[in-house]
Amino acid sequence: MENRKRFRKKEDYKLRTHMIHGNYESKKWDYDHHVVPPVSHTTAFRLSSLGRGARGFVQFASADEHLSGHIPIYIYDRLEEPTRSMLEENLAYAEGGEICVTFATGMASVSGALGAALQKGQEVVAHHMLYGCTYSLMTNWLPRMGMCARFTDFLKPESVAASITPSTRVLYFETPVNPTMELIDLAAIRGVADRANAGREDQDKLLVIVDNTFATPFCQRPMRLGADVVVESLTKGLGGFGTDMGGAVIASKDWYNLLMLYRKDFGGVLSPRSAWGVLVYGLPTLATRMSNMQKTAQRVAEFLSEHPKVESVSYPGGECFPQKALARRQMLNPDGKFAPGSMMYFVLKPGTSKQTRAEKLVDYLAEHAYSVTLAVSLGQIKTLIEHPFSMTHSALPDEEKRAFGMHPEGIRLSIGLEDWHDIIRDLELALEKV
Numbered sequence: 538m539e540n541r542k543r544f545r546k547k548e549d550y551k552l553r554t555h556m557i558h559g560n561y562e563s564k565k566w567d568y569d570h571h572v573v574p575p576v577s578h579t580t581a582f583r584l585s586s587l588g589r590g591a592r593g594f595v596q597f598a599s600a601d602e603h604l605s606g607h608i609p610i611y612i613y614d615r616l617e618e619p620t621r622s623m624l625e626e627n628l629a630y631a632e633g634g635e636i637c638v639t640f641a642t643g644m645a646s647v648s649g650a651l652g653a654a655l656q657k658g659q660e661v662v663a664h665h666m667l668y669g670c671t672y673s674l675m676t677n678w679l680p681r682m683g684m685c686a687r688f689t690d691f692l693k694p695e696s697v698a699a700s701i702t703p704s705t706r707v708l709y710f711e712t713p714v715n716p717t718m719e720l721i722d723l724a725a726i727r728g729v730a731d732r733a734n735a736g737r738e739d740q741d742k743l744l745v746i747v748d749n750t751f752a753t754p755f756c757q758r759p760m761r762l763g764a765d766v767v768v769e770s771l772t773k774g775l776g777g778f779g780t781d782m783g784g785a786v787i788a789s790k791d792w793y794n795l796l797m798l799y800r801k802d803f804g805g806v807l808s809p810r811s812a813w814g815v816l817v818y819g820l821p822t823l824a825t826r827m828s829n830m831q832k833t834a835q836r837v838a839e840f841l842s843e844h845p846k847v848e849s850v851s852y853p854g855g856e857c858f859p860q861k862a863l864a865r866r867q868m869l870n871p872d873g874k875f876a877p878g879s880m881m882y883f884v885l886k887p888g889t890s891k892q893t894r895a896e897k898l899v900d901y902l903a904e905h906a907y908s909v910t911l912a913v914s915l916g917q918i919k920t921l922i923e924h925p926f927s928m929t930h931s932a933l934p935d936e937e938k939r940a941f942g943m944h945p946e947g948i949r950l951s952i953g954l955e956d957w958h959d960i961i962r963d964l965e966l967a968l969e970k971v
């Protein structure tokens with residue numbers, strides 16, 4: 538690698554520029570003459586001597602070696618691999634954390650973070666509304682390993698404080714909450730953890746783990762607001778194009794060793810091909826995609842909130858958003874500007890027939906719309922719509938769904954990059970029919 542002398546320090550450049558240029562001149566691999574790094578495809582790496590191989594095993598998963606910028610000794614894809622490592626450096630930078638370890642999917646990163654944080658007999662206190670598989674992981678799988686989860690309302694920090702017991706090790710939540718788009722106050726939950734931690738030894742201290750999938754690091758960087766660990770799916774807004782699955786855990790360097798060993802032994806590594814997509818397409822376009830999607834989301838939210846068949850619209854950028862002050866404090870882009878994201882939830886006024894208006898609308902759009910697609914997932918360049926009550930959240934009992942603010946007439950909308958006139962026109966035409 539050539540030693541170039543830059544006239545400005547890298548840290549002086551904006552995050553948007555960093556997400557495009559990343560660390561391609563990293564010592565991790567000599568890609569210095571590539572404008573775009575190649576995707577590497579090798580499960581094993583040639584070791585030039587036995588000594589080098591032995592050193593590689595000793596150095597593996599050491600945070601000091603990892604952060605010192607030394608050239609790693611690559612051995613085997615499941616241990617460490619350059620394309621993935623470069624993505625990890627860039628994601629850690631974007632989230633404002635020291636290190637990142639990627640995983641095969643968002644769920645592999647959630648289980649990795651919990652697996653590294655919890656021991657037998659310890660428990661998680663989590664918000665009562667969670668991504669369905671996270672809820673299932675906590676209620677079906679943690680107990681089999683001697684850990685457990687309890688649920689409470691994180692919109693009320695006092696109820697979180699009241700739920701903490703001496704065995705609680707993790708406070709876990711998503712913000713914005715899926716699908717209702719309520720926000721959880723990161724700084725307030727940090728305060729709860731700090732008060733509970735006052736009398737605890739280091740190894741017992743409560744950890745705040747936040748799933749930042751909905752907001753992405755463009756709209757919110759939870760580590761800056763007190764999260765200890767961030768987990769996120771790369772399948773959604775970070776990947777952005779809907780082609781590959783992936784997940785990431787971002788944390789301080791103390792977590793590096795444990796997370797890398799966990800990943801090595803449980804085996805849920807991100808494939809270099811999937812890492813490459815996020816590295817060269819997803820992350821570099823995140824700021825541009827989000828800025829454009831937000832403008833459209835704002836217009837769609839305005840259109841919906843004025844429509845006579847719409848009861849309410851929950852979009853953090855909306856005029857009537859109930860947690861407007863919190864949204865403006867917490868959801869900020871890297872330049873400090875309000876960044877309410879691309880996700881919204883709206884509730885229709887009940888119709889007269891047995892089938893809900895929401896189901897009819899989603900069905901009608903699925904058949905007739907060109908710019909709006911019925912599908913799960915989110916954060917893609919295509920606008921996606923779904924009906925959480927009967928689809929993504931159908932596993933929850935009806936009373937719980939209602940108690941947690943989910944409505945049979947509720948619809949989740951993930952805004953894409955289509956022309957905003959088209960999205961509004963398709964919604965308008967469909968609303969006429971229901």
Ligand SMILES: *Cc1c(COP(=O)(O)O)cnc(C)c1O
Pocket residue numbers: 642643644645668671711715748750751770771772773782783784
């Ligand atoms: C999709 C999603 C996940 C899981 O990610 P996968 O990549 O599908 O495993 C976790 N949390 C949230 C909030 C999600 O939307």
